[in-house]
Amino acid sequence: MSRFLLRRLLHALFVVWGAVTVIFVIVRLVPGDPAAVMLGPSASPQQLATLRERLGIDQPLVTQYVTYLLDALRLDFGDSLRLGIPAGEAVLRKMPPTVALGVTALVVSLLVSVPLGVRATQSPGGIVDRAIRLLSLVGQMVPTFWVGIVLLLVFSRGLRLLPSTGASSPAHFILPVITLTLPLIGTLVRLVRAGLLEVLDEPYVQAARAKGVRERTVLYRHAVPNMLIPVVTVIGLMLGDLIAGLVLVEIVFAWPGMGRLLVDSISDRDYPVVQASVAVIALSYVVINMFVDVLYGVLDPRVRLGESR
Amino acid sequence: MTTVADGRHAGRLARLRIAVPRGILLAALPVLLFCLLAVIGPLVVSYDHVHTELLERLKPPGTQLAGRIAVFGTDQVGRDVFLQVLYGARVSLLVGFVTVLIAGVAGSTLGILAGVAGGRTDTVIMRAADIQLALPAFLLAILAASVIGPSVTNVIITLAVTRWVIFARVGRGAALAVRDREFVDSARILGGSPLRVTLVHIVPSCLAPLLVVATSSFGLVILAEASLSFLGLGAPATVPSWGQTIANGRDLLGTAWWISTLPGFVLAVVTVSFGIFGDSLRDVLDPRALAR
Numbered sequence: 032m033s034r035f036l037l038r039r040l041l042h043a044l045f046v047v048w049g050a051v052t053v054i055f056v057i058v059r060l061v062p063g064d065p066a067a068v069m070l071g072p073s074a075s076p077q078q079l080a081t082l083r084e085r086l087g088i089d090q091p092l093v094t095q096y097v098t099y100l101l102d103a104l105r106l107d108f109g110d111s112l113r114l115g116i117p118a119g120e121a122v123l124r125k126m127p128p129t130v131a132l133g134v135t136a137l138v139v140s141l142l143v144s145v146p147l148g149v150r151a152t153q154s155p156g157g158i159v160d161r162a163i164r165l166l167s168l169v170g171q172m173v174p175t176f177w178v179g180i181v182l183l184l185v186f187s188r189g190l191r192l193l194p195s196t197g198a199s200s201p202a203h204f205i206l207p208v209i210t211l212t213l214p215l216i217g218t219l220v221r222l223v224r225a226g227l228l229e230v231l232d233e234p235y236v237q238a239a240r241a242k243g244v245r246e247r248t249v250l251y252r253h254a255v256p257n258m259l260i261p262v263v264t265v266i267g268l269m270l271g272d273l274i275a276g277l278v279l280v281e282i283v284f285a286w287p288g289m290g291r292l293l294v295d296s297i298s299d300r301d302y303p304v305v306q307a308s309v310a311v312i313a314l315s316y317v318v319i320n321m322f323v324d325v326l327y328g329v330l331d332p333r334v335r336l337g338e339s340r
Numbered sequence: 341m342t343t344v345a346d347g348r349h350a351g352r353l354a355r356l357r358i359a360v361p362r363g364i365l366l367a368a369l370p371v372l373l374f375c376l377l378a379v380i381g382p383l384v385v386s387y388d389h390v391h392t393e394l395l396e397r398l399k400p401p402g403t404q405l406a407g408r409i410a411v412f413g414t415d416q417v418g419r420d421v422f423l424q425v426l427y428g429a430r431v432s433l434l435v436g437f438v439t440v441l442i443a444g445v446a447g448s449t450l451g452i453l454a455g456v457a458g459g460r461t462d463t464v465i466m467r468a469a470d471i472q473l474a475l476p477a478f479l480l481a482i483l484a485a486s487v488i489g490p491s492v493t494n495v496i497i498t499l500a501v502t503r504w505v506i507f508a509r510v511g512r513g514a515a516l517a518v519r520d521r522e523f524v525d526s527a528r529i530l531g532g533s534p535l536r537v538t539l540v541h542i543v544p545s546c547l548a549p550l551l552v553v554a555t556s557s558f559g560l561v562i563l564a565e566a567s568l569s570f571l572g573l574g575a576p577a578t579v580p581s582w583g584q585t586i587a588n589g590r591d592l593l594g595t596a597w598w599i600s601t602l603p604g605f606v607l608a609v610v611t612v613s614f615g616i617f618g619d620s621l622r623d624v625l626d627p628r629a630l631a632r
Contacts, residue, residue, distance in 0.1 A: 297482070
C-alpha cells in the first residue's frame with residue numbers, strides 16, 4: 032500500500048511540475064513583452080523598465096524559470112496589480128464560494144444520476160432507456176452559459192421566484208447548481224448505465240438474486256456500490272469539465288468566486304492574479320485526481336496489487 | 341440444417357448493419373443545414389458588423405426593417421441579430437473544421453504510431469499526452485487566449501492543442517486492437533514493409549472509431565469556441581461570433597431577451613445535433629454496440 036501511495040505522490044508531483052511549467056512557457060515564451068501588455072500602450076519607457084525589473088523578466092530565461100519555480104512553491108506570484116495584495120492571497124480568498132458551488136453540483140449530480148442510470152438499465156433498449164440516453168446527450172452538449180441565461184430569464188426575471196445574481200443565500204445556489212449539473216448528469220448517467228449493465232451479469236448478482244434478495248436490495252446493496260468504483264475515477268476526469276462550467280456559471284450569475292476573478296483579471300491585465308488562479312485551479316485539479324486515484328486503490332485492491340507487480 | 345441456420349444468421353447480421361437508426365437522419369439535418377447556411381448565407385446576404393443603426397436598436401423579433409424582417413430582432417446598436425448568427429456560423433464552422441482537421445490528423449498519426457511502434461515511441465507520445473492533461477483543457481485555452489489575445493487563429497491553435505490527445509488515445513487503442521490480428525500478421529509474413537502494413541492494413545481499421553471521435557469533437561470544439569468568445573477570449577470583437585452575440589445580450593435580459601437567447605438556442609441545436617450525430621454514427625459503425 033505504501034509503495035502504491037508513494038508512486039501516486041511522485042506521479043502527482045511530476046504532473047504539478049508539468050502544469051506549472053506549462054503556465055511559465057505560455058506566459059513567458061509567447062512573443063511580446065509582458066510589461067508592455069500589462070501597462071498598455073500609454074506606458075513610458077521608464078515605467079516599462081521598472082516593471083520589467085520587478086517582474087524579473089530582464090533576467091536570463093533559465094534564471095527566470097528557477098525563480099519562478101521557487102516562487103510557485105510558495106504560491107508567490109507577486110502582488111496583484113489591481114487589488115494591491117499578494118495574488119495568491121487574492122485567489123485563495125475567492126476559493127470558498129467556488130468550492131461550495133462545485134461540491135454542491137457534484138453531490139447533486141450523483142444523487143440524480145444513480146437512480147436515473149438504474150432506471151435506464153431496467154429495460155435496456157426500451158423507451159425510458161432511450162429517452163434517458165437522449166436526454167443525457169443533450170445535457171452533455173448543451174452550452175452551459177446559455178442554459179444559465181435562460182434559467183435566469185425564466186425563474187428570476189420572468190417568474191421572480193429566485194434571486195438572479197450573487198451568493199448571499201441558499202436560494203442563490205439553485206440556478207447555478209442546476210446549470211452546472213446538467214452536463215455532469217449527462218456524463219454520469221451514461222457511466223452508471225454502462226457500468227451497471229456490466230455488473231448485473233456478474234455471478235455475485237445472480238447469487239444474490241438466487242438467494243431471494245429483493246431486487247431493490249440487489250441493485251442498491253450489491254450492484255451499485257461495485258459499479259461506483261469505476262465511476263469514481265471518471266469523476267476525477269470530469270473535474271476538468273466542472274472547472275470550465277464553474278468559470279462560465281460564475282460569469283453568468285455574478286458568483287464571487289475564483290472563475291470570475293480569473294476572467295476579470297484577464298480583462299484588467301492583472302497577470303499575477305491570472306497566473307495565481309490558473310496555478311491554484313491546476314493544483315486543486317491534480318490533488319483531487321491524486322486522491323481519487325488513491326481512493327480507487329483503497330476501494331478496489333486489484334488496482335494497487337496489479338500495479339505493484 | 342446448419343446451412344439454413346447460418347444463412348438466417350448472416351441475413352440478420354446484414355440487416356443489422358444496414359439498419360440506420362432514425363436518430364442519425366434527424367441529427368444530420370441540422371448539421372447539414374448549419375454547414376450550408378454558414379457557407380452560403382454570407383454569400384447571399386450582406387452584413388457589416390461594424391455598421392450601427394441607432395434608430396433600429398432593441399427591436400423585438402419579427403420587426404419590419406428597411407427592406408427586410410429582423411427575424412431575431414436587433415441588438416443595442418441596431419444590428420440584426422439573425423444576420424450576426426448567420427455570419428457567426430462561419431466562424432463556428434471554420435474553427436470547428438480546421439481544429440478537428442489539425443487535431444485529428446496530428447493526434448491520429450501520433451496515436452497510431454504509438455500503437456504500432458510500441459516501446460519507447462509509445463512511452464514518449466503517451467507521456468506527452470499525460471502532461472497535456474495536467475492542465476484542464478479549458479483552463480489552458482483561457483490562459484493561452486489571455487496571453488496571445490483574442491483572434492480566430494489563436495482559438496484554433498489552442499483548441500487543437502487541447503484536442504489532439506483524444507484522437508491519439510483512440511488511434512492508439514484501435515491500432516493496438518488490430519496490430520496482432522491474423523490479417524495483419526499475414527501481410528507482414530507476405531513481405532509487406534512496416535509502412536505498407538500500417539497504411540494499407542492497420543489504418544483503415546482505425547478509421548471508424550476516429551471518425552466517431554471527429555464528429556463529437558466537432559460539436560465540442562464549436563461549444564468551446566463559443567464559450568471562449570462568450571468570455572471575450574475567442575473571436576475578436578470585430579468578427580461576429582455566436583459566443584460574443586450571446587455575451588452581448590447578457591446585460592439586457594430585462595429589456596431585450598432575444599439577443600442572448602435566440603443565438604444561444606441555435607448554438608444549442610447545432611452542438612446537440614453534432615452529439616447525437618456522433619452517437620448514432622458509433623452505433624452504425626460499431627454493430628456490436630447495437631446488440632448490447
